[in-house]
Amino acid sequence: MDEGIANLIVQALCAGAFVTVKVTAGALIVALAIGMVSASVAALTSNRLVQVAIRVYVELLRNVPSLTFLFLLYFGLASLGVRLSSMAAAILGLGMIGGAVTVDIFRSGFLSVPVGQKEAAASIGLSPLLSFRLIVLPQGLKLAMPSVGNYAIGLIKDTSLVAAIAAPEVMFNARQLVNETFQTALIYGSAAVVYLVLTGLMAQSVMFIERRLETQ
Amino acid sequence: MMFLEIIADNIADWAPRLLAGLRLTLSLTAAGFSLALALSLLVEYMRSRRNIWVSSIARLYITIARGIPILVVLYLLYFALPGAGVALPAFLAGSVGLALVYAAYLAEVFRAGLGAVPTGQREAALAIGLTPRQAFQHVLLPQAIRYTIAPLVINMVSLLKDSSICALITVPELTLVSREIMSESFRPLHVFALTAMLYFGLAWPASLIARIIENRFQNGSPVTKCCQQTALPPGPKTLSQLQSLP
Numbered sequence: 001m002d003e004g005i006a007n008l009i010v011q012a013l014c015a016g017a018f019v020t021v022k023v024t025a026g027a028l029i030v031a032l033a034i035g036m037v038s039a040s041v042a043a044l045t046s047n048r049l050v051q052v053a054i055r056v057y058v059e060l061l062r063n064v065p066s067l068t069f070l071f072l073l074y075f076g077l078a079s080l081g082v083r084l085s086s087m088a089a090a091i092l093g094l095g096m097i098g099g100a101v102t103v104d105i106f107r108s109g110f111l112s113v114p115v116g117q118k119e120a121a122a123s124i125g126l127s128p129l130l131s132f133r134l135i136v137l138p139q140g141l142k143l144a145m146p147s148v149g150n151y152a153i154g155l156i157k158d159t160s161l162v163a164a165i166a167a168p169e170v171m172f173n174a175r176q177l178v179n180e181t182f183q184t185a186l187i188y189g190s191a192a193v194v195y196l197v198l199t200g201l202m203a204q205s206v207m208f209i210e211r212r213l214e215t216q
Numbered sequence: 217m218m219f220l221e222i223i224a225d226n227i228a229d230w231a232p233r234l235l236a237g238l239r240l241t242l243s244l245t246a247a248g249f250s251l252a253l254a255l256s257l258l259v260e261y262m263r264s265r266r267n268i269w270v271s272s273i274a275r276l277y278i279t280i281a282r283g284i285p286i287l288v289v290l291y292l293l294y295f296a297l298p299g300a301g302v303a304l305p306a307f308l309a310g311s312v313g314l315a316l317v318y319a320a321y322l323a324e325v326f327r328a329g330l331g332a333v334p335t336g337q338r339e340a341a342l343a344i345g346l347t348p349r350q351a352f353q354h355v356l357l358p359q360a361i362r363y364t365i366a367p368l369v370i371n372m373v374s375l376l377k378d379s380s381i382c383a384l385i386t387v388p389e390l391t392l393v394s395r396e397i398m399s400e401s402f403r404p405l406h407v408f409a410l411t412a413m414l415y416f417g418l419a420w421p422a423s424l425i426a427r428i429i430e431n432r433f434q435n436g437s438p439v440t441k442c443c444q445q446t447a448l449p450p451g452p453k454t455l456s457q458l459q460s461l462p
Contacts, residue, residue: 063415075408076404158285160286161381163384184295191288196280199284
């Protein structure tokens with residue numbers, strides 16, 4: 001293998017990794033925002049309509065493939081005149097799907113807070129809202145942390161799908177380079193290593209955050 | 217309703233093609249999941265061995281399979297393997313790729329299932345004179361299976377959804393078929409909405425069944441029963457309600 005190709009591969013994959021990180025970060029923020037707000041609203045409201053709306057959102061997005069949803073968002077909206085860039089569609093699409101996942105994660109986190117905590121909060125006279133904000137929310141988030149970490153690691157891998165809507169991330173660049181150089185095994189093998197490094201880094205940082213939370 | 221009218225106009229043309237794609241999606245899921253089951257049992261068996269080499273290989277396999285996207289595995293199998301002289305047809309590459317990845321997830325499910333059986337069960341089985349093998353077969357395995365059914369169904373739903381990725385290695389399953397229809401008809405919204413509904417129709421009932429199984433076994437198991445939280449007793453729930461009582 002000559003050095004030129006090695007250089008090309010490193011360049012393409014590094015540029016791709018940068019985009020992958022950007023999509024992951026963007027989708028993670030969207031997903032956490034949707035999940036956090038919906039789970040909190042669901043925990044606080046007794047309005048059946050809101051509860052059902054959140055449930056429908058979760059069930060719909062959790063039972064449709066990410067790729068199909070990305071196509072729907074990218075090509076489908078364009079036919080309505082809403083033309084999203086492939087990066088915007090990638091972040092929005094993966095974020096919306098992730099939101100459905102994180103709603104469930106946060107919800108079960110809130111439910112895992114021992115009932116005694118809520119009883120104690122109520123007995124010292126905290127209102128339901130204050131009890132949620134001061135007692136349930138902090139403990140629930142801590143309990144939800146491991147699952148959020150797992151979701152974030154899965155998200156890195158799912159970003160590979162946005163290659164199909166032409167976002168220039170690792171797999172998209174790899175594919176292009178394969179078409180130019182025909183070094184199929186080498187390039188896709190290197191892409192695999194890039195993902196292993198990225199998911200490994202994410203796993204390490206999740207573990208670090210969890211340890212920090214435990215010592216607090 | 218413009219939306220429904222357009223679908224109604226085209227349904228005669230689209231339906232047979234979409235159903236053919238759906239059939240392939242189901243075959244991919246069935247083939248991928250059965251292969252993954254077999255492979256995962258092997259991986260979990262290897263990991264539970266005392267031999268450090270055997271168990272390390274299994275561990276390494278799980279780490280790698282969980283760390284790289286399915287798309288990479290599929291590209292390697294379909295585009296790179298022919299370079300080594302092994303040309304797999306797209307369907308085979310797809311189902312093998314899905315199975316290779318899901319074997320790692322299912323191995324984790326089996327490990328968690330066996331781990332959920334209290335150690336006292338094994339000790340008791342050995343104490344009444346069963347051999348380790350008999351203890352595994354008659355005491356541990358039947359209990360472990362109850363803990364694994366729901367996660368297995370959930371993983372099958374995920375595999376069904378991930379089978380859509382095989383569209384990118386030219387397996388003409390549901391997602392690829394709908395892409396083709398889209399590029400002919402220029403009706404992406406309608407076609408993909410229809411496709412999403414087909415996936416939903418398959419995945420949602422399975423998800424519901426998994427949830428029912430999960431709740432059922434959870435309520436019955438001694439582990440969760442003793443740790444169940446006490447519900448708030450009926451009556452005044454906040455101090456203000458207490459004070460408002462006569």
